[in-house]
Amino acid sequence: MRQDLIDYALGYAQSKEIEYVEVRGQAQVSDRIILRNGNLEAYASAVDSGYCVRIMAKGGIGFASTNLWSKTEAKQIVGLAFKYAKSANRKQKLSFTKEKAVKLRWTVDQKKKIQNVPAEERIEMLTDIDKRVASCGVRIPATISQCSIDLITKYYVNSEGSRISSFVPKIGAYFFITVEEQGKTEQAYEQFGRSGGWEAFKEWKVSDKLVHDAKVLKNVITKAKTVKAGKTDLVCGSEVAGIAAHESCGHPMEADRILGREMSQAGRSFIYQGGPFWVGTRIGSDAVTIVDDPTIESSYGYYMYDDEGVKAKRRFLYKEGIINEFLQNRESAAKLDTRSNGSSRSINYDREAIVRMANTFVLPGRLTEEELLEDVDHGIYMKSFTEWNIDDKRFNQRYVGREAYLIEKGEVTSPVARPVIETTTEKFWMSVDAVSKHVEFDAATCGKGDPSQGVPVYTGGPCLRLRGVFIK
Amino acid sequence: MNDVANKTQEIVRKAKQLGADEVIAKTTHGKYRQVRFSNNQVDITVAWNDYVTDVALAWKKRLVATQIHNFVDVEKNLKQLLKLAKVSSESPTYRGFAKGKFDYSKSRGDKRIEDLQNLTDHVFEAIEAAKVEVGPKVDSGGILLTKFERVHLASSEGPTATDTRSSIELSIRAFAEREASGHGVECSSTLKDFQPKRAGTKAGQIAKLARKPKIGDEGVFDVIFDPLIFGSIVSIWASMVSAYSIMTQMSIFVNKLGKKVASKIVTLRDNPAPYSLSNRTFDDEGVPTKENIIIDRGVLKTYLHNNSTAKIFKTNTTANAGLIAPSAWSVEMDPGEMNEKELFTEVKRGLYLTNTWYTRFQNYAKGDFSTIPRDGIFLVENGEIKKSLKDLRLSDNALAMLGNIVGVSKERQHVHWWGEADPPSLSPYVLMKNVHMTKSK
Numbered sequence: 001m002r003q004d005l006i007d008y009a010l011g012y013a014q015s016k017e018i019e020y021v022e023v024r025g026q027a028q029v030s031d032r033i034i035l036r037n038g039n040l041e042a043y044a045s046a047v048d049s050g051y052c053v054r055i056m057a058k059g060g061i062g063f064a065s066t067n068l069w070s071k072t073e074a075k076q077i078v079g080l081a082f083k084y085a086k087s088a089n090r091k092q093k094l095s096f097t098k099e100k101a102v103k104l105r106w107t108v109d110q111k112k113k114i115q116n117v118p119a120e121e122r123i124e125m126l127t128d129i130d131k132r133v134a135s136c137g138v139r140i141p142a143t144i145s146q147c148s149i150d151l152i153t154k155y156y157v158n159s160e161g162s163r164i165s166s167f168v169p170k171i172g173a174y175f176f177i178t179v180e181e182q183g184k185t186e187q188a189y190e191q192f193g194r195s196g197g198w199e200a201f202k203e204w205k206v207s208d209k210l211v212h213d214a215k216v217l218k219n220v221i222t223k224a225k226t227v228k229a230g231k232t233d234l235v236c237g238s239e240v241a242g243i244a245a246h247e248s249c250g251h252p253m254e255a256d257r258i259l260g261r262e263m264s265q266a267g268r269s270f271i272y273q274g275g276p277f278w279v280g281t282r283i284g285s286d287a288v289t290i291v292d293d294p295t296i297e298s299s300y301g302y303y304m305y306d307d308e309g310v311k312a313k314r315r316f317l318y319k320e321g322i323i324n325e326f327l328q329n330r331e332s333a334a335k336l337d338t339r340s341n342g343s344s345r346s347i348n349y350d351r352e353a354i355v356r357m358a359n360t361f362v363l364p365g366r367l368t369e370e371e372l373l374e375d376v377d378h379g380i381y382m383k384s385f386t387e388w389n390i391d392d393k394r395f396n397q398r399y400v401g402r403e404a405y406l407i408e409k410g411e412v413t414s415p416v417a418r419p420v421i422e423t424t425t426e427k428f429w430m431s432v433d434a435v436s437k438h439v440e441f442d443a444a445t446c447g448k449g450d451p452s453q454g455v456p457v458y459t460g461g462p463c464l465r466l467r468g469v470f471i472k
Numbered sequence: 473m474n475d476v477a478n479k480t481q482e483i484v485r486k487a488k489q490l491g492a493d494e495v496i497a498k499t500t501h502g503k504y505r506q507v508r509f510s511n512n513q514v515d516i517t518v519a520w521n522d523y524v525t526d527v528a529l530a531w532k533k534r535l536v537a538t539q540i541h542n543f544v545d546v547e548k549n550l551k552q553l554l555k556l557a558k559v560s561s562e563s564p565t566y567r568g569f570a571k572g573k574f575d576y577s578k579s580r581g582d583k584r585i586e587d588l589q590n591l592t593d594h595v596f597e598a599i600e601a602a603k604v605e606v607g608p609k610v611d612s613g614g615i616l617l618t619k620f621e622r623v624h625l626a627s628s629e630g631p632t633a634t635d636t637r638s639s640i641e642l643s644i645r646a647f648a649e650r651e652a653s654g655h656g657v658e659c660s661s662t663l664k665d666f667q668p669k670r671a672g673t674k675a676g677q678i679a680k681l682a683r684k685p686k687i688g689d690e691g692v693f694d695v696i697f698d699p700l701i702f703g704s705i706v707s708i709w710a711s712m713v714s715a716y717s718i719m720t721q722m723s724i725f726v727n728k729l730g731k732k733v734a735s736k737i738v739t740l741r742d743n744p745a746p747y748s749l750s751n752r753t754f755d756d757e758g759v760p761t762k763e764n765i766i767i768d769r770g771v772l773k774t775y776l777h778n779n780s781t782a783k784i785f786k787t788n789t790t791a792n793a794g795l796i797a798p799s800a801w802s803v804e805m806d807p808g809e810m811n812e813k814e815l816f817t818e819v820k821r822g823l824y825l826t827n828t829w830y831t832r833f834q835n836y837a838k839g840d841f842s843t844i845p846r847d848g849i850f851l852v853e854n855g856e857i858k859k860s861l862k863d864l865r866l867s868d869n870a871l872a873m874l875g876n877i878v879g880v881s882k883e884r885q886h887v888h889w890w891g892e893a894d895p896p897s898l899s900p901y902v903l904m905k906n907v908h909m910t911k912s913k
Contacts, residue, residue: 034796036720039564042796043556046539047549052520064519067541077519084517087592091513120559142721178721178837185721185837261510263613264645264655265890267829267846272650350520387834389865391844393651396863396912398842400834418834422865424912450508450615452891470913 001027001049002069003155003165009053009074010157016082018057020096022158024307025051026349029151033123037143038130040123050349053078057085059093061331065350096330097340099310101161106304108168110197114149117198122147125201126173132207133177138214141185142178147171147201154307162309170300170456171200172443175210179217186217188386188402193300193443193456200298216403216415224417225406229472233379234421234431235372235407235465238440240382240399241362242459246444248425249290250360252394253317253325254343254448255332257355265450267392270425277323284321284429287365290461291316292327294342294358300443301358301457303345308353310342317360321429329355347453354449362461365435372436372465374410380419380471381405381412398422420472431466438462476501477634479543481626483527487550488628492529492557494569495628496795498756499525502621507591510613512599514592526756528569528795531557535566537795565719567783570757570793571629577753577760580746581636582662586620594642598658598672602646605676612675614644616668623752631758639749642668643889645847646675651685651862654678655827655847657700659886659896661751678826678848681857688849688861688911694822695866695907696815696852699885701828701845702805702902703893708831708841708870709740710800710895713766713774714792715781717836724839724871725772733772734874737808740767742776742792744801749888749896752801757793761801764790767874776800804898808880812901815879817855819903824850824857828866829892839870842910867910879903 006025013021027049034041050067055078062084064077088094126145134140149171156164172193179186190209194200236244252269256262271277294303294312303312308330316324328336329344332355346353373381382401390397401419405412421428441460447453480499487495506518523542527550528535534557540549595616602612623635641659648654656674660666697705712723725733734740743763744750754760757779765773775785778793792798816824831843843866851859881901888896 036565040534040561041563041565042535042537043560044537044796045553045556048524048539048541050541060514061516062518063516064521066521067523068521073521077521080519084519087517088514089592092511094515118559119556123559123561142719144720176720176722185835187721187835187837259510260611260613261508261515263510263611263647264615264643275650350522352516352518387832387840387842389830389832389842389844391863391865392829392846396844396865398865398867398910422910422912427912447891450506450890 001025001153001155005069005071005074006051006155006157008071009051009078012075013053013055013078013082014159018055018082020056020159021053022156023051023053024349025155027153028348031149033126033147035126035130035145038127038134052349053081055081055085056094056096057082059090060085060088061094063352094331095334097333098160099330099340102309103163105165107166108195108302110169112198114169114171114198115151129207129210133210133214136211136214138218139180140177140214141180144176146174156307156309158309164305164309168195169197170195171198172456173206175206177210177214179214181218181221184221186220188213188217191443194298195300195302196298219415220417224415227380227416227419227471230470231468232471233376233465233467234469234471235376235379235381235463237383237463238461239384239442241461241464242442243385243388243399244428245290245362245461246357246360246459247390248394248397248428249317250292250357253327254355255326255328255336258326259332259335262448266448270393270395271323279323281323282321283323283426284318285432286320287432287435288318288321288429289316289363290318290360291363292357292360296359299359299441299458303358306342306344307346308340308344310340310344312342315341318429327355327357329353345455347455351449351451351453356448356455357446357457359441359458361439361441361459362435362464364437364439364462367434367436369436369438369463372434372463373407373412376407376410376465379407380416381407382419395425397425421469423469427469428466431469432464433467434465436462477624480525480624481632483525483540483546484626484628486547487529490550490554491531492554493531495527495529496569496625496757497525497527498623498625500621500623502619503586505591505618507595507616509595512612514595517591526795527553529553529557530566533562533566534560535563536560565780565784567780569627569629570631570759570779570789573630574758574760576633579636579753580751581620581638584663585618585638585640588618588663591616594668598642598644598668601669601672602644602676605673605680606646606648610676611647612644614642616642625754625758627758633754633758635753637751640666641749641888642671644671644675646679648679648683652679652682652860653847654682655700657887657889659749659888661747661749681850682848682860685860685862688864688909690910693907693909694819695904696819696822696824697902697904698826699899699901700887700889700893701825702899703887703897704828704831704843705873706803706805706897706899707894709874710803713776713800714798715775715777715785716797718775722836724837726837728772731772732770733871734767734770735877736770737880738767738770738874738877739765739806741765741804742800742802743804748802749886750802755791755793756795759789759791759793761791800895802896805880805900807882807884807900810879810881812881812883815881815901815903816852818879819852819855822852824852841870842867863911865910866907868908873904876905877902878905
């Protein structure tokens with residue numbers, strides 16, 4: 001990446017009648033290994049680098065990007081961004097909040113540098129996982145295994161005087177298995193992710209998890225009972241707590257969505273000015289506090305400064321059941337007369353930075369998991385989920401259990417097949433009467449933006465206990 | 473031959489010199505322009521230029537791929553790629569890239585789209601059309617996206633090809649009230665056929681009808697699918713006919729070739745024709761693209777193949793090669809015999825769904841899934857729209873739905889929307905029996 005050209009583009013843009021300009025360069029080494037049924041299907045590796053210019057002029061925003069590193073091209077894209085900003089012709093002029101200028105470099109350390117791990121070793125690791133899963137005593141007719149590595153270098157400059165450079169290595173893995181028993185199939189996937197080095201791969205204990213999943217799916221086919229529809233207590237494992245926190249707290253608390261900027265694609269929010277829900281409104285029980293925190297070291301969604309040069313920090317979204325703080329970038333914060341809380345992310349140099357989550361999770365309580373369960377006379381324990389979705393105002397959601405059991409007199413007993421909770425955000429979080437004290441995280445890829453920008457995140461939480469919810 | 477084509481061929485020659493057995497290089501110079509708008513105003517206009525060569529090479533049946541940007545460090549990249557191939561292992565799927573010299577149809581990329589200047593004019597045309605339907609208080613948002621690509625492909629196995637690919641699409645969602653919205657799209661490969669007003673009008677009309685929605689009831693319904701939501705449903709079936717989906721058990725069509733999978737009135741084709749948003753004259757192996765009948769009057773006729781999967785399935789490539797796996801380009805459902813109005817008259821009591829999002833499966837092999845209709849949802853009685861509804865979820869089975877199609881309209885529309893109706897399709901209004909709807913409790 002040529003920082004001199006990025007500085008040049010900034011300087012050239014500043015020679016025009018602009019209100020704000022930033023130039024963000026990104027160089028990325030990407031590596032993808034794909035196995036099918038334990039055999040290497042394909043290996044893709046690439047290096048890409050480019051930069052974008054975002055200009056605010058006459059209350060409009062223009063954005064242009066390129067992967068050509070020349071002064072001529074830099075001038076051209078600055079010209080395009082400037083032209084587009086001016087042509088917005090908005091009645092309500094846009095602005096960005098002013099933020100503190102910083103000059104620094106931040107990086108994520110690796111105990112075992114990914115760059116130093118030979119490709120053979122990585123392929124062998126995936127092959128070994130597949131062998132172990134294939135020999136676990138469950139018939140598995142199809143597997144897909146993927147490992148991704150991204151070494152991301154960024155250089156960000158803006159007209160406020162910020163100069164931020166960073167280096168983040170990210171490692172991810174994805175596995176999909178199909179189990180077949182008695183002529184029936186069940187499927188499951190697992191995703192793993194970390195900001196850091198190759199040491200993460202062993203810590204994930206991938207084989208153990210996949211073997212466990214395979215046995216769970218076999219049980220779903222051969223042993224699991226169906227659920228009798230009706231109101232009952234529900235204990236959600238951390239994976240279910242995490243997806244619920246992400247979908248029905250994180251997303252509706254994105255300020256750009258609240259303001260309507262995503263209305264045509266990712267949608268709006270049940271939270272809006274003049275509506276029944278706003279900052280200070282109750283949405284859950286006292287037991288519910290959900291945060292979004294990019295500063296968790298080594299997390300998949302980790303960053304120290306966002307893609308608008310704003311320092312990252314923990315955001316309390318729902319605090320003791322009350323709507324508390326939206327996720328903000330410079331644009332949304334200016335519209336709502338507040339400050340950015342460092343929630344602006346972009347997946348690459350050719351994408352606009354927009355309001356995103358990082359690591360969204362329910363904060364822990366005081367009970368052990370056993371204490372949470374022992375107070376349930378009859379209920380369902382949904383440890384993990386398969387199919388899920390939520391409407392575009394983030395109010396009506398559905399989670400279908402993958403690994404789930406009956407709870408009888410405080411004891412986890414027989415497996416149940418595909419229990420479904422389909423309920424509203426308010427009912428879900430208001431029904432929580434207790435949460436356990438141990439938080440676990442799962443890696444996920446959060447989708448938003450047009451063109452779509454899948455960003456790495458953690459979802460997570462402790463176990464949640466919901467009272468009297470409808471399960472079918 | 474121009475400089476870019478020469479450089480693309482040079483990559484293939486160089487890779488062969490370095491020891492590759494087979495090589496394909498595809499250079500794309502893409503110009504993409506986008507206007508994003510909300511609250512009836514432009515939020516941002518975006519330009520991105522991309523100069524990239526995708527390279528796939530095989531060495532002793534090891535398949536590796538990379539991207540080279542703007543022809544920088546070609547030799548270094550190729551050496552690195554071959555190094556990866558040598559530490560890799562044999563791909564069980566790879567059976568060679570397509571061989572031969574081909575004649576290609578003429579590229580019809582519309583240069584006017586590349587040169588388009590006043591992007592926001594088209595946006596405001598759509599917004600004004602929605603305003604005409606809903607009134608001045610309409611709140612609308614969406615995107616305008618233009619694409620112009622020059623593509624050069626060279627293969628060590630014979631094919632060399634050049635193409636220009638263009639598209640312009642507008643997506644607008646109009647709100648008449650906070651929970652009363654409609655979505656319209658306008659998709660074209662040429663500027664001449666692009667009429668953004670149509671999208672705005674459609675979005676506005678649905679939004680107007682959707683006012684004061686009530687929470688709908690669960691149950692099993694006859695449902696009329698608007699072309700936009702049907703485009704989303706079609707995209708499910710399209711992804712599942714890729715031979716790769718079959719091999720990975722991510723499909724309801726495993727072991728179903730030659731069998732009845734849909735009702736007799738269903739004929740589905742994949743066709744990246746000049747009028748399609750996915751227009752192209754060759755696939756990523758350089759094979760001339762063509763129309764493929766996927767389902768012919770209810771019977772599954774073919775999976776979609778590249779050269780390797782075709783050999784595995786003992787058939788010929790359907791010219792659907794991506795660099796790694798085959799995929800559908802642009803799906804068409806054959807028109808039916810009724811017009812839209814006649815289709816509605818078939819419904820005594822049912823629903824009209826206009827759009828959906830967030831489709832997720834619990835099991836791709838079985839086909840159990842749910843998706844969440846958004847924008848206008850209507851109760852239809854005796855062929856008439858009676859009530860606006862909200863907060864319903866479609867929870868059904870992808871294979872059962874194919875069999876439950878009982879009516880297809882003559883009218884069809886090119887639809888594409890974000891990742892929800894992708895790949896693009898030419899979709900009719902469709903009447904389906906026994907569709908399961910659920911809601912929050």
